[in-house]
Amino acid sequence: MSQQPMKFRLPNVTAKQLLHFVVAAESGKLAEAGRTLRMAPSAISHSIDQLEATLGVQLCVRHKAKGLVLTSSGEAALTVARNLLTDLNDFETLFGSEGYSNSGRIIVGCSTPIAPKMLPTTHSDFALKFPNATVAFLEEHHAVLQEQLLQGRLDLAFMYDIDLDHRLERIPLMTMTPRVLLPVDHPLAGPDTPAVLSLEMVADEPFVIFGGTPMYERYLKLFAAEGITPNIAYTCRSMATLRSFVGRGTNLGLQFENYGLAMSVDGLEVVAKPLAAGAEQSVSICIALPRDSKPSVLSREWIVSAREMFGGGAEAADAHV
Numbered sequence: 001m002s003q004q005p006m007k008f009r010l011p012n013v014t015a016k017q018l019l020h021f022v023v024a025a026e027s028g029k030l031a032e033a034g035r036t037l038r039m040a041p042s043a044i045s046h047s048i049d050q051l052e053a054t055l056g057v058q059l060c061v062r063h064k065a066k067g068l069v070l071t072s073s074g075e076a077a078l079t080v081a082r083n084l085l086t087d088l089n090d091f092e093t094l095f096g097s098e099g100y101s102n103s104g105r106i107i108v109g110c111s112t113p114i115a116p117k118m119l120p121t122t123h124s125d126f127a128l129k130f131p132n133a134t135v136a137f138l139e140e141h142h143a144v145l146q147e148q149l150l151q152g153r154l155d156l157a158f159m160y161d162i163d164l165d166h167r168l169e170r171i172p173l174m175t176m177t178p179r180v181l182l183p184v185d186h187p188l189a190g191p192d193t194p195a196v197l198s199l200e201m202v203a204d205e206p207f208v209i210f211g212g213t214p215m216y217e218r219y220l221k222l223f224a225a226e227g228i229t230p231n232i233a234y235t236c237r238s239m240a241t242l243r244s245f246v247g248r249g250t251n252l253g254l255q256f257e258n259y260g261l262a263m264s265v266d267g268l269e270v271v272a273k274p275l276a277a278g279a280e281q282s283v284s285i286c287i288a289l290p291r292d293s294k295p296s297v298l299s300r301e302w303i304v305s306a307r308e309m310f311g312g313g314a315e316a317a318d319a320h321v
Helices: 015-027 030-037 041-055 072-095 112-129 142-150 215-225 239-247 297-310 313-318
Strands: 060-063 067-070 105-111 134-140 156-160 168-176 179-183 207-210 232-236 252-255 270-274 283-290
Touching: 015 030, 015 041, 015 060, 015 067, 015 072, 030 041, 030 067, 067 072, 072 297, 105 112, 105 142, 105 297, 112 134, 112 156, 112 297, 134 142, 142 156, 142 168, 142 283, 156 297, 168 297, 179 239, 207 215, 207 239, 232 239, 239 252, 239 270, 283 297
Parallel strands: 105 134, 105 156, 207 232, 207 252
Antiparallel strands: 060 067, 156 283, 168 283, 179 252, 179 270
16 A cells, blocks of 8 residues: 655744744844844844745845845745744644633734724623733824734724725724714704704804824815815814813814713713714724735634624624635
């Protein structure tokens, strides 16, 4: 009886070499990679040298001034190395000594204004299924999150589906429509006033709006759609600050995010009313993740939890991962 040839062979490349290469490539400097891995930079450099020798190709060029720069082969190898490490981590997560141990780590980003709604709600469901998993969060603005995703520093992120880089995959979650925020004593805030407002009804009043890209531009589009030049008294970087200005009665506000709050942080009542043309100016929230990187088991399960909490359910999540 002839012996079947082996389908696999023992690879010469080690997981440690792949890890050293990925961390160094993402850091851009051996010194920073050394701090991350708690190793001497020279040891990381030697590990990468061994990896290059095994593969027979140069993956990076090391400059004292510019740091570590990937070659074209290195750029391609980085994606494959990340995916291989993801598979190895998934293998340990699924088949560790305690069986389905639910352990592992993911890093989740979120656009700052939507973080209070998206992160705790999703984590509450995720933590029930994966109590031993470690989740780290990064609340940041749109451009920073995109950069961190493309550099491999985040596994995924909750983001506005506006002007996203083509290298990012989008998984839709929900749609938000704009609302006008009024102080409780405003003439249009009472129970006998219109339930839905137009910007024309408050065109002459001073507004405070969120000043971060891309939402600032989206708020300006609301005014432009009605042919109104807005009277913007202030911009701010915090929705809590915006609501406090409105609560004090000095300004009106605009908000896509529906927090379900009747008060500002200093205990003053704020009334939110939808805009009449809001449906045509809606904004979508999505999960963004790199197209060329394989999501880990925990990342896929985080997406399932998010879809279950905000619409679409597990089946819709599975269709995207």
